[in-house]
Amino acid sequence: MKRNWLNYLPTLFVISIIISLIAYTSQGTSDRMNYSEFRKVAKTAEFGDTTMEIDSTIIKVNGTYTKNADSKNKSEQSKKQFSVIVPNTEANQEWLEKTLTDDGGEISVSDPSSGNTWITILANIIPLVILAIFFYYMFMHMGGSSNNKAFDFAKSRAQMEQNVKTRFKDVAGCEEEKEEVKEIIDYLRSPKRFTDMGAHIPKGILMVGPPGTGKTLLAKAVAGEANVPFFSISGSDFVEMFVGTGAGRVRDMFKNAKKAAPCIIFIDEIDAVGRQRGAGMGGGNDEREQTLNQLLVEMDGMTDNVGIVVIAATNRPDILDPALLRSGRFDRRITVSLPDVKGREAILKVHARNKKLADNVELHNLAARTPGFSGADLANVLNEGAILAVRNHEKQITMEDLDEAIDRVMMGPAKKSKTYNENDKRLVSYHEAGHAVIGLKLEDAEKVQKVTIIPRGEAGGYNLMTPKEEKYFHRKSELLAQITGLLGGRTAEQLVFGEVSAGAVNDIEQLTKIAKNMVRVYGMSSLGPIQYADPQGNVFLGRDYTQGNSYSDGIAGEIDREVRKIVDECQKKCTKILTENRSLLDLIAGSLYEHETLTNEEIMNLMNYGTIENPNAPQEDDAKPAPIIDEPAEPEEKEPEEEENDKEPEKPAGVNQQDLDDAFNELTKRKD
Template sequence: MKPSIRRLLFAFLIIAALIALIVTLYLTMRPTEIYYSGNSGSLESMLKAGEVEELSVSGTYSVSIKKVGDKNFKYTANIPSRAIFEEDLYRWAEEIAAENPEVAQKIIDTNIQYNDPSRGTWITSLLPIALYAILFIVFMLIIRRANGANSQAMNFGKTNANQVRDIKVRFSDVAGAEEEKQELQEIVDFLKHPKKYMDIGARIPRGVLLVGPPGTGKTLFAKAVAGEANVPFFSISGSDFVEMFVGVGASRVRDLFDQAKKNMPCIIFIDEIDAVGRQRGAGLGGGNDEREQTLNQLLVQMDGFEAESSIIVMAATNRVDILDPALMRPGRFDRQIFVNIPDVKGREEIFKVHSRNKPLADEVNFKSLARLTAGFTGADIENLLNEAAILAAREDRKLINMKDISEAINKVMAGPAKKSRVVTESDKRITAYHESGHAIVAKLMKHCDNVHEVSIIPRGQAAGYTITLPDNDDNHMTRGKLLDNIAMLLAGRAAEELVIQDISTGASNDIQRASQLARKMVTEWGMSDEIGNMYLGASEEVFLGRDYQTQLNYSDAVAAKIDEEVKKILDMQYQVALDILKNNRDIMDAMVKVLFEKETIYEDEINALFGEKPSDEPTLFSSKLNRGEEPAKEDPKQEEPKQEQNKDEESTPNPQE
């Protein structure tokens, strides 16, 4: 309901209640002298004269009579109420009982007819009470609304941090980051035993900044610290400080720290602190910007702690590069703890933690799962197991098996399968050759990841997919690996050109990813012979306004040279992929034939096409596990695959972003 309509309805209810009150008062406060007086005299006198044969009471306040010997006589009079009228009849009879007992007895024996004697009585009596109750409720609503508006205005500058005292999360609930646990354990020990640090003159870190990619468990670490130390935990997002009114954010910062001082020792956790802690003077606004005032107040509060303050400020961000330097200096955020993506051992521990409340089949192997999920964060693994549990429940099974986890990996990486989508034979043929091109080049290139699954079943926005996963976690990407990955990405387009003699839009994402890799090789990683070891990447500033009137840090001639080098890399690797597919056309045709039959082929079936002996043990991506069948045997007459010899142009490893 619109506010204007609500206000009109509210006013209408008030006016109606007032009118009802006036009418009620008018009806209930009539003068008493008109009672028992009608158009032909007094009712009392007619009763005492013995002229009344029958009485008829209508409603609550009206009476009419039937006169003795006169059927046409009409008389109506008002009475105070039925109860009072009956009392008056007996009183009048008593008054004349001594003089005329016969008439007195006649008054008592008078036939009284009541019209609707029950309903009219209690409804009419209840009406004034109901009207007064309605008026009281309306009045209380008005008062409550006024108080609510005043309270909201007064509390506008108060913090809306969520305070939690009894936190159940412990360090045992956080897996895959043992070194980070050790650093945070010192914070827990300080909150439990601050005196031993102060006695020796040690200054405990006042702030701890948790840095890392999304989903690595930064917020979970903060909760675990509070849970282990058993102290109050104030949680708030950085965006909760900033409002449209100048000064509100600073007021909320002050109120947050005031509450924290009343609950010492405690932890203040600011999630996504980059929303309020961005570098000052970077945008198009001035010094009176609300965000900057909020940051200034935060800096003052963090540096204004008393020497013996037991307040620890923890914050989380994945954009530490844009934070204000004053926020990062010692005395504010003394420590930066980088929570990285877990390695294979960490992923195995995370699988164990998130599977505590999930019944797993005996075949589920955490070590194998950890090896096949390189690059997965803790949040990814939790979501993966949750999807697997949903798949098992959908089929009314009590245990989660490896097939569920395999399907969950596909769903997380490529999206849900769309088996009901109608696909023409032409589109299916293009998709089959496209995905076969990816798989064959990835299989034969030296530095590409292992091919685990190829499918022409649409998932998400893709018409098909090829899953390649690394065997281990690589901290560095060599030049040879990057070039091989570019060739693998472009192999789908090369297969289309080779077989169909045409190209489609299915390679748009592949071309985009390959171009990004090639450009970073040239501009950021110094892997171009022409450009050399020079960084020419665009700087990621805090705001667009920072570069409002600035120029690129290289000339137009260098920009043209960069484009030439990027195109050179793409063309060279496209030709590499095309040559491999030409030399292994028979394997590609065989793979397409199997894809048309089964729609999805797994690791052992792919290896069989290349003449490799399948493993006896079923793996996560094997036909034994996913289809419950034996893989196709290799043809003994099939020629050995002609692998294109890729030049191993290793260069000095460069750190990733």
């Protein structure tokens, strides 16, 4: 963008002042005298060549003179320039002629009317013009700038990108979503095919999904594949404190888009301006609703196949105004959900293009270890791994770096400087071991991938557990297994130490939420398939405050009893599993106490062989480590209820506190 020439005015003004000062200082030897002073100086001075400019009333005299000409000391004599104005009389003309020529000087007379009148006028006007422009500039950039910008408020804030470089190959993990927008690309490339068939291309596409799933990236890829301009703006850019500003920006945005058609308008976080109207107290004639009204009018006023496609993104579709979602405005709704294991692997491959990965890095295993991660989370994992590799002065990113990166993204950096005392360390070891045993022995529980007692974030330790297979729906038995697994740590504390700690606060929060959803949302209780859930989403001021619960106080009491019943049953089952597998619990807790971190392979070895190392594994130096995800085949086990008929359960009476203390002392000596 070219700079305004007024921006150079202060520099020119400063330069002119400097030149004036230099010119003024260069005239330091020149005297500007009045008539009386000149009469006194003329008595002792010797005049050289002079110039007289005779006007009708005055005589301008310029020349040189030698001061103190009568002095014998040459150092006291000095030659200077002078200028004086003398009244124009005959006596003064005669006196000047005699005085200025007595010492041999010559007089030259000039006519003032013979000079260039325009030069004189410009010499007097130009400084005034420069001063006027300078003060105008200062006023516009200081005092008047805010008023001047008031005319720019109604202009669109949408940023236009002409040559979009993003393509579908840069968007992974959403193949079905790509198929939904392919006809948009075909229409923008060759609209005649659709108009000949009488088809109307969708005016608007609403992309819905959790944050970080690639909604913005997919919209930009559509523009890149179609090779059309891409206007991008956030919903919050429309709303200002001045009334009518947002509506004006909407009009200006569509006006610019029509000039650049065919093109794509992308509105990110449209819920900032597209919330339901009429939800406020005291009327709805506010700035946000006026902006939404103008957006509705502009989209409704777009003629079919005009060449403009509006794509909007949000993760809160439940609060959008119904008029915005009707056919004719946002005709199509695309859900961009979290990627599955294949999608995560494809996303990792996209973000690993410029990464130097070691040979032991398997992106498939990494994808299997990151269920629930969005595309942004996966990109962050690879970036954190690269940062760790640089920090460790490594030439390539290893699997250990990526394993640590996953932990950092999920739980935060490890607090290695934080140390436990012996009692706390034993407590945390049994707490995490309790979670691990439930994951190993309960059929519908999630698979244990990693157990550690190294503090991360606000947690003293954690279990990394992933589902055995990713599902869209969870059965009741799976939800009960999740609650049982969350109770494993607290139950192990009660079983071993006879009391519980506050370390299970997060587990209790999660299992309570699952149990309440089972009763109130999923209908998995004796109350039947009736939903008693509270209103979801944010509260609308003036509307939802007056909305009460959808059930009576009696039903509320039954809900509480059902939630308690579910948790109590899971508690009993958890206690039974840990009691029957007390030896495995002690073994995993002791290994955690000694090694602080156990991987899936080490945990499976402890369960199958009683040691961390597999005694049947090859001992070659170049043997590759087993993948983190793959695990040895677990021997089939019957449910505890079925085993009771075959053999007696393992009795925990043989393990007392003294045996436990001796085992820990032995592990401590071995470590030392």
